[in-house]
Amino acid sequence: MTSAPSRTVRIGVLGGGTVAAPVVGLLRERAADLAVQAGARLEVVAVAVADVAKQRPDAVPGALVTGDATAVVADPTVDVVVELIGGVDVAGPLVRAALEAGKPVVTANKALLASPEGARLRSLARSRGVDLLYEAAVAGAIPLVRALRQSLTGERIVRVMGIVNGTTNYLLTKMDEGDEPYEAVLAEAQRLGLAERDPTADVAGYDAAAKAAILAGVAFGYDVSVDQVHCEGITSIEQPDVAFARRSGHVIKLLAVVERLGVGSVSVRVHPTLVSRHHPLAGVRDAFNAVFVEGEAAGELMLYGQGAGGLPTASAVVGDVIDAARNLLSGTTAPTPERSPVHLEPLEGLRSRYYVRLDVEDRPGVLGAVATAFGHHGVSISSMEQETPERLADEEGAAGRDAAGMARLLFVTHEATTGDVVATLDDLGGVPGVVRVANAVRILPWGRG
């Protein structure tokens, strides 16, 4: 029915890792279908890798492999550059060279995009009228960047909240499902390859912070770099927190939040959050990602899917390659509104309800002193539960019995500023009888049942 297109767009792939191989595979195996979509034959002409001697999957023909990424970018027969190296130092100059040569770049490199150099590269691409596309950099296969850049282009977005790190969502899901402690589920995730041997980038929230920075740009048109993002990870979350969340109708999620607070003023942050089980984000389980978008006219939207993995990520990269090819042939680019300067609102003034957990000595007077500390900073208590030694021993066996003479206090506050809550927690650490300020987690407001 459809005649083969006469034109060819030549693709240079930089990187030979877990995403590059399925990208090359999809571009070659699905060539006929993709040619119809792109309006041109998409031909992979080179795959630049760090180690040419290394064994490659069959999807990557040896004849295409080269060790010279700079030459691939400079090659005048390469029309589109796909950067899958990752990181800033090596990938940055290559992306810059491609854009300066007027070549569209498709990348999945969140570190680069969330760096100060990322902002400069976006600006360069815009001024040169060249595509810099990065659907795969946030939430993998989920068509989020295009939705925000194009579908919701007429929409005034109020807030974007994402579960954008699959590893931490897997860990939190397993803690919620199985009553197992953090260390046990982390070990299991490492065994399954769902967490790195050094899980810091995931569990400390750094990966999510880079994605939050990119989301701020895509949703609001602000250049934010990862080091400007307030970041709390999940390492403080323990089984008592998960259990409290469950019995109060919540689930704990690590959220990347980008929120418009006023003209040119946004809050960009990553932190664990108690989310109502009726909220659509609560149903996002295991290693899945989702991004919840609130628009003034569109209302609530959520996009859900696989946030990582070679093939899903490759799917997003190939979608961008098709776009880049189409735009190249028609002499246009994807919409890239000019970026504006931004004021990042400090966290101190943000208001939220909080869940607070304290370990205290089980003796008279402690609760009163604790309540006084809350009151001193104007943080009003909405509810309190005390778990006594007996109950801890019943629930937690040996661990509970070790805690003889201790009690656990679980508070939910009314809405208060982060500044006041942080000051309260600081004071609580010095209240006689308070053994440990174990945790303080924000509670997401949610109007519906």
Added chain:
Amino acid sequence: MTSAPSRTVRIGVLGGGTVAAPVVGLLRERAADLAVQAGARLEVVAVAVADVAKQRPDAVPGALVTGDATAVVADPTVDVVVELIGGVDVAGPLVRAALEAGKPVVTANKALLASPEGARLRSLARSRGVDLLYEAAVAGAIPLVRALRQSLTGERIVRVMGIVNGTTNYLLTKMDEGDEPYEAVLAEAQRLGLAERDPTADVAGYDAAAKAAILAGVAFGYDVSVDQVHCEGITSIEQPDVAFARRSGHVIKLLAVVERLGVGSVSVRVHPTLVSRHHPLAGVRDAFNAVFVEGEAAGELMLYGQGAGGLPTASAVVGDVIDAARNLLSGTTAPTPERSPVHLEPLEGLRSRYYVRLDVEDRPGVLGAVATAFGHHGVSISSMEQETPERLADEEGAAGRDAAGMARLLFVTHEATTGDVVATLDDLGGVPGVVRVANAVRILPWGRG
């Protein structure tokens, strides 16, 4: 920071209803922002309505209102036509005239798009190189059409399953939450304006069927019209079905399903379905819509949001208007792969597990005869529950006591073809002691948890 664009794109709006007013309102109130996005000032120059005398919201200035839609389409100063009249007879010729005049058309008209004329209009738009955009026609504010048309353009889509009718999803949610019978929740929905006085188009599945037809085109590139869609509504769903779903870990949803079965062969259908509570579609409550997409490379994706309502739908329309304006200025169109001929697979051969509910006389021998009927057609029973008169009376009070001498049989079958299940149900109607074949509902396979 951003200079005002010098060009103007003139918009003619057809229709003065619940979507037209917020469309005009957004285009006028947000003119400055939208001009940046579109690269041109978007000016509404006319709003054609059926009754010019009728009072309009303030968003629609009286000076723009006209009764002559044909003149708006023909007006050489109108660059883009936004069709929000709905239906086929009036809207169809207007959309045709606009496309023939080379004017991009943005429409939310699912009836037109799912009609045979819709296929001809898409073909006309493609051959003329003019945009025909309809993001708002399926799932309201959810950026689904663009995701399928653009983001997933490189993706081989296997299946699309949507909750695309807010009214029925609201009814099923309330039945699940509140133990109330269908009639009561329908009456309440009508009181709240969430169901029409004559709810047939929604509850019989016709609205969802039109959207399924459009999805078949967007996801697979096949022209399917609404009368080719197999359609079962929710009117047979009663409280015992909802209760069984709940205690078996499911929730009943009305799904529009578009599934690739082979080259050029798809199944397009609408029917109630038992969905595992762990499936992301199960968490889509109230009047919300969601579409679950399975791609070969991308894996599972879901897009969730408001499927109806003036403002959310208007948001999608305005997104399309911006696209149309951008494309018009750059001389391109949105990607519209050529449509292919399709073989619609008859339902008979499709395999599924089924839930079946029978009302029978509570006497020996009936169960045996029923089981024999299943066996006769090779439909294997996976589980059976019998609810006796005592239990019915306990559970259902007066209604249960009226059923003295009756029992309820609830079966779950192993996977069987629709043809065999339908033949079994036909036979069961004639089995002595079977009072009523009350329901038979497909069960969605779901591998996880």
